[in-house]
Amino acid sequence: MNGVFDVDDFVPGLFHLDLNINSRKFSSFGSLPQKNVRKISCNGQENDGRRAHRRDMLLRYNSLCADLANDDVPDPESTLVFLGALAAHLDKSDEAIRHFEDALKNNVSNLSALAGLIFVCSRNQSTQERAAACKKTVADLLGRSDVNVTEEELSYRVACCLADQAYAYAYDVGLSAYEDRMQRFLSSIEHYDRALTIGSSVITTDERRRWNLSLASIIVSQDRMMLMQGEEENNRLPRYNRAIHAFNDLTNSDCVYQEALASAYTGILLERRSSFETTPMSIHDCGLTARQSVDCYTKSIEIAEKSAVVLNRLAKIFRSAGKIELALGAADMSVALSPETPENGDAYHTRARLRMELYMRDLTKCKTGYGSIPNRELLELARDDLEKIIKAGDNDISVFIDIGQICYFMGVDAFKESFIVDEEDVNSALIYFSKALQCEMGNMIPQLQLLRGKCLKIKGEDRNALECFKKAIELEKEGSSNAQAFRLLMETLLIWFSSAGVERKDSLAGEIDGWVLAAQEKYKRESLASEIRALTHLFTHELLDLAKFLVRAKRLALTRLCLNTFASKNGQIGLNSPSADVMR
Structure with missing residues (x-):
């Protein structure tokens, strides 16, 4: 961290940050300079950048809401603040206020939540008085009024706000370019650094570990990007070492969520040690010299064996690392531990996606001559899991898209997708896709249009299929x-x-x-x-x-x-x- 942090110039909240969610390019609420909106026009139709941006925010919002409801977030307070910001930009003012109020229930001096209430309430005539009251409260908490504030209180409040801002940088939406994603990760890391430095003597052990878990998991994602981009190891090594040390500390946590995730992430990082010319020193410092990644994965599952929520998160982590069989095992354990579909629908959904990915992986191997014909039962089991979720009343758009895709592959020839083997399955796929279209922003998902087009094409409806493919191209982001x-x-x-x-x-x-x-x-x-x-x-x-x-x-x-x-x-x-x- 370079330079001295000036508390007097500090602006709390998220709405002033250089984030895509705040960009005036797409949002009338943003605080950034107005830019020209770049649109593509084909056959007289314009790709609506605002709607695509709203789609990205809505998908992130729904995903984080589900994770928060399942207690599956590393830092609930920062998640609530970020959800409030997303809700405000999605014109869900009541939900935004509720998220900020929930954050204040956990911490009455949460500057980010108060700044969020100022932002939302100042835009409604009936809540102007509340916005003014929140402004006064913020001034009091920052010592910018006649209220006396100790240095410890100020440090704590600013540190928590910086952690909220760091979280927002990490979860910003609409990023596709390597440089943009790297910049967001770097901004997130910098803000967590400042938060941990300013709050070093005043934050609790639990807060420090929550922030360190978020920070270290961001470094894991950043390191993966750098590795795929072919970055020099000297650029990766410092943060790699830092993540190893952070996860090593988190393995001593009393929180099952933190301990299990730290062990899993350590396993991922240990797999990458071969990408360095010399073994990173942090591995020796933390006593991991003889430790294998599979040992860490096994330990993480053992730690989480009595928590369906943590097992679900481990399944997602393993899946993102390409450990499909390991992820499937964790999802199976979660379902066995909590078989109720409404309460543990996340496990059924994750398991269905993993079986689908296993089928597609085996199919790819078969096409290239390196494997046998994939097991169709994987698709049938995946469909059964998703049907249970739908029967339980879950109308999530991703469930409809996933089960429609499974029905499509069950209804066409596996190798070339050139003819129908079961028209009923293809028709079922189109029905599920129509239900997905009826969900909020369903007509803005490019993958959904692509899948509809494939179904219509194989049924011989080329003109209808062509319109779907055109729509899919229009909806894709650059x-x-x-x-x-x-x-x-x-x-x-x-x-x-x-x-x-x-x-x-x-x-x-x-x-x-x-x-x-x-x-x-x-x-x-x-x-x-x-x-x-x-x-x-x-x-x-x-x-x-x-x-x-x-x-x-x-x-x-x-x-x-x-x-x-x-x-x-x-x-x-x-x-x-x-x-x-x-x-x-």
């Missing part, structure tokens, strides 16, 4: 890596183009060129390149004919994309590549 909707859209348009007359070809050429440009705005370059290669493999001659037609029409977007995709390392087009034929 920097997306899932360009499957673009490939499926191009497949349909290619087939139409190949059999069309001259006038129809002119119209389709313009449409294709427009969607190629739109896709380039939305997807990562490598994702588009991957889909273009797949498209070329399936429709080599059709794609060449289309590219030549577009060149003659001076519509060069698709041709440039193909040339960039098949360019060799020295920038030249190989003579045997499909793109080379376009140049002849």
